[in-house]
Amino acid sequence: MSSITDLIRKEIENLSTDATRTNVGTITTLADGVAKVDGLSKVMFNEMVEFPNNILGIALNLDEDSVGCVLLGNTSSLKEGDEVRTTGKLLSVPVGKALLGRVVDAVGRPIDDKGAIDSDLSSPVEKIAPGIIPRKSVDQPLQTGIMAVDSMVPIGRGQRELIIGDRSTGKTTIAIDTIINQAKINKQGEKSGDPDFRAVYCIYVAVGQKNSNVARTIKILEEAGALEYVIIVSAPAADNPANQYLAPYSGCAMGEWFMENGMDALIVYDDLSKHAVAYRQISLILKRPSGREAYPGDVFYLHSRLLERSARLNENSGNGSLTALPIIETQMGDVSGYIPTNVISITDGQIFLETDLFNKGIRPAVSVGLSVSRVGSAAQIKAYKKVAGKVKLELAQFRELAAFSQFESDLDASTKARLDRGARIVEMFKQGAYSPIPVEVQSAIMWGMQNDFFDSVAVQDIQRAVESLKEYLSAQGKEACDEIYNSGKLEDSTAQKLRVAFEDWKRTFA
């Protein structure tokens, strides 16, 4: 009891009792989550304003004689004539490690019934992206654990790699796999006690998604033991457009905190198509002039200012990084749409997922021709670079030859060999959802493929062979894999050990 009274006494002692001066306004119109306010002559752009019943809003339109505010809460209790107050603060969200393992809304309030967030730190939602001087080129890999991605479109820490494809082609799965893989690597690194180990913290921003999908994602991450390294920012479809518009910026502010404090973070924006739609909705209600497909003129800036905040900082600026995996949903595989082309031009590459491949059972359905990483092999460990250098070319040649071979009855030996190799690579790249493969195991499997160890295995048995090989490498072939993991290189001695291990495995597999 005494502690409670002490707490109250302390609050009263700390309470400022000076007269206050507040800038106020009056609601003149209220519709669709947007309020037009008369007054508020001293309000700043993007400033938080306070409506009755502790409802917050943001001043987005500063007109000559009114202020357009988007509301961030339930507007049913508000009415015309209500007083609105400025707060003098730009919209900020809590940041820091205390948010890890939590699910928050677009303004950083917990929505997971796990109590208040124990963080005194906060950061503004809108921030200017790092300039040229504090940046550094991307040269450290961020392993997704997906063979098709890590080998053909490698992602580096600080890169922005777009995941693009039609609905139900596995876009979210690639992002979730990547998060799960980071958690596995983090656990392994923390266990090893390596002082140079750099954990990757993840932020998953769900924009305009069904609540059931968000709940499923949380469950998957929880079951994989990855939730403790993840912050989930949720602005589901049922949320108002203002929250959907803000959620990616809030998530980015949380990720930036890790980057600015010398840590590495990964942020997934799932997805920016819905984000653009929410922004269009707000802009139309605010009566901003609309352009192509009714999007406002600054829809490019909407995404460019968000994605430019992902960067790799140099040593003088703390050596942190923020990697972004934005997701865009296309319609009927059309990558030339307005929003897809905008985001493609902003990002440093894209992973394009094809519906046809997905339906054929080739999962992840990564399209070799349309997927690219502008960072390239700079974001691969040396061992992987050595074994995966040719695989994209081989697969591209296979796709081309496969199309032509349909018209040919008699094929020459070299074409046939390329087709056989391609078919095996396609099978090797097939990977189940939420089961990322460690980079050293991936390197070993790729080495086996490059050294013809799979040539005698029937194409339909390749997947079984890969599974068996994974098991073998985690037991008997562990020594070679550990060497790759520790050094990041594939020395001749390691290759020799791999050769012995593969020969032994092949005997058992046969």
Add this chain to the structure above:
Amino acid sequence: MTFSSKHKRLAKSLLHLSLNEEGHIVESKIEEILSSLRSSNPTGLKSLLRYFYTEVRRHEYTYHAVAEIGCKDDPSITNSIVKRLESNIGKNIKLTVIENPQIISGCRIRLKDDVYEDSLQSRLQKLEKSFH
């Protein structure tokens, strides 16, 4: 130029016509303007009147302060408030005092878009917020 922006400019001109030397609105001048508008009946009169109303109301707020006080109106308090406000904004002001028991003690003054508040109610509200 759109129809509404023409009306906005016209409403601003009408406001200037209804002010005295001190910059205060004169009721008789407003009545004169309204009767002249009624007789000429220009296109979009309703919209023009709406803009005129907004301009008049906004202008009135620039020198018309509203003070809510928790106790009974005391001329000495009113005079001191007027003096302080006039010295702050540098022009004569008109003050309307309203008794509001919810304030409990102290006062709350609104002038233009600004609210100056030093009341027991506001302090209690601040304390309540600090516990959240």
